[in-house]
Amino acid sequence: MKDVVVVGAGPAGCSVAKELAEEGYDVVVYEKRQEIGAPKRCGEGLSSSAVDNLGLDIPEYCRMQSMDGALVYSPNGDSVRIHSDETVGWILERKTFDKWMAERAAKAGAKVRAKAKVVDLLPENRGVVVEIEGERKKVESRMVIAAGGVESLIAKKTEVKDQSDLEVVDSGYQYEMVNLDLKDENKLELYFGDEVAPRGYVWVFPKGENKANVGIGIAGDLDETAKHYLDRFIENNERFSKASIVEVNSGMIPVGGLLENMVADNFMAVGDAANQVNPIHGGGIREGIKAGQIASEVASRALEKDDTTKEELEIYNHMWWEERGKSLRKVEKLREVLEDLDDEDLNYLAKKLDGQDLMDFTQGKRLSKLGKLLLKRPKMIKSARKLL
Ligand SMILES: Cc1cc2nc3c(=O)[nH]c(=O)nc-3n(C[C@H](O)[C@H](O)[C@H](O)COP(=O)(O)OP(=O)(O)OC[C@H]3O[C@@H](n4cnc5c(N)ncnc54)[C@H](O)[C@@H]3O)c2cc1C
Structure with a gap:
């Protein structure tokens, strides 16, 4: 029997797996996609303060561009320029970053398996049914940690996601573009206004010379799609006229509905699977990794005591709400x-x-x-x- 099965090898899953493996627990991480990190569903922005707070030593090859500020455009076209003499953030390459996170977990002793889809939970959350390259098997474990992102069905099989009726989900659409004119290679561009992005914003995140993630996040219940608004923004901007699209990304972003409870008997949820996303800008890399760190601390203690009941795991709710939840609620x-x-x-x-x-x-x-x-x-x- 394994100690822990982690469902999903995104930043949250790899974070919790690494920490628990370092404590000596027998951990396996299943990832349904055939390549960890691909396709990305992300603008790939991460602030330096998050990197410091999380204690990440991100290798150079995962960091595409350093940011020293932002250009924020109001609906009338006026802009606010925010500048720092220091690096305030990075645009990552999620394909290599997520793999690096998985590698760290593996080096710590966790077993990571791509193209392995978890299709069900075993009774009392004491393991999972996993389909590895078409073949189904049961894997028993003392605990399961759901880190399957916004689409996590596993969390929905427990009482944890039953409470997410109030969930607020934004719709994201993005092109990775090359050969465009950037205003400033070291600044994020953000555009607001009803015409451009109702109840959301358009971003241009530079990713190197004449290259950027150009995306939009808007409320998920509008008449027109996120793609519609993004295409219109691009068509109306001369500086994209010679640009090419080398990648298309889309995804949902849970920007509300923070969960009061994220645990059940022998079960925890971390990252997007628990709606742990910054509700104002939709950033979830930091939140997922942080939640993984907090969850691992609680899980480790519970496993050591051989008590992984809901009552014991509830400490995670308290710790997460103190450290992240309260400020995210204000946001x-x-x-x-x-x-x-x-x-x-x-x-x-x-x-x-x-x-x-x-x-x-x-x-x-x-x-x-x-x-x-x-x-x-x-x-x-x-x-x-x-x-x-
Ligand atoms: C368009 C867009 C732009 C964004 N831009 C940013 C940004 O600039 N900065 C930022 O911080 N955040 C951004 N986000 C949010 C960010 O991508 C997520 O918050 C973050 O990836 C969450 O990490 P996670 O580990 O919780 O989930 P994920 O990264 O989604 O990882 C979950 C993994 O679980 C796997 N999985 C799911 N179900 C199963 C299963 N049953 N069995 C096995 N594996 C499974 C999935 O394949 C996936 O790989 C953006 C999101 C979108 C959609």
Whole structure:
């Protein structure tokens, strides 16, 4: 019998697997795709503060471009330039980054298997049924950790995902483009407004010389698709006229519905599978890896005590909510407020926030400052109160 089966070899699954294998546990990670990390479903942005906080030593070959700031465009075309003299983030190559994460887990002693789809849970979550290159078998384990991303069906087979009725899912679409004119190779470009991306934004994440991930994330329940808005943005911009599309990516982003409970008897969920994503920008690499680290600490203790009941694993809920959940909940509130704003309001905010560190807001910090700004606009008073 294995100690732990991890379902999914994304950043969250590989993070939890590495930590548990380092503690000496017998861990196997099953990944349904034939190649870990491909195709990517990601703009590939990761902040330097996240890299530091997670203690990651990401090799050079996974880091495509360093970022020193951003150009943020309001609906009327005005831009706010955010600049730092230091590197504030990276655009990664997820195909190599995810494989590197899997390699770390394997080097720590975990067994990683691609083209292995988990199709069911065994009774009491004491293992899984896995289909490896067409052949089904039962694998017994003391615990199962679901890290299957936004589409995780395994988490939905437990009480954990039953609670996700309130889940808010954005729709993402992206082209990796070459031969385009970049405004600044070291800055993210972000575009807001009802015309460009209703209840969301368009991004241009530079990935090297004349190369970028050009994508969009918008609410999943609009009449038109994310692709429709992205194509229109590209068609209306002369600087894409000579560009080519070398990769198409799409995916869903859980930008709400943080789960109060992420455990069951002998079972935990981490990463997108537990809706652990930053609700304002949809970034989930950091959240997945962090959750993996927290979950491994709790799982390790539970396995040592030979008590992997829900009651014992609930410590993970408490720890995650203290470390990440509370600030992400504030960010969720900010997203709700921003969704209430029209283009005129956004133009006003962009003007007022010129020169400020907008990254703080995405981490749930200094939100009362935003609230106070909104209070000055009578029609925004109701929204403003949510942030004060
Ligand atoms: C368009 C788009 C752009 C994004 N841009 C960014 C960004 O710039 N920065 C950022 O931080 N985040 C971004 N995200 C979000 C980010 O990609 C995810 O939050 C992150 O990958 C979550 O990691 P994870 O390990 O939880 O899940 P995933 O990375 O989705 O990994 C889950 C893995 O589990 C596998 N799996 C699923 N079910 C099974 C099964 N039954 N058996 C075996 N394997 C299974 C899947 O194949 C997958 O490989 C973006 C998302 C989208 C859609």
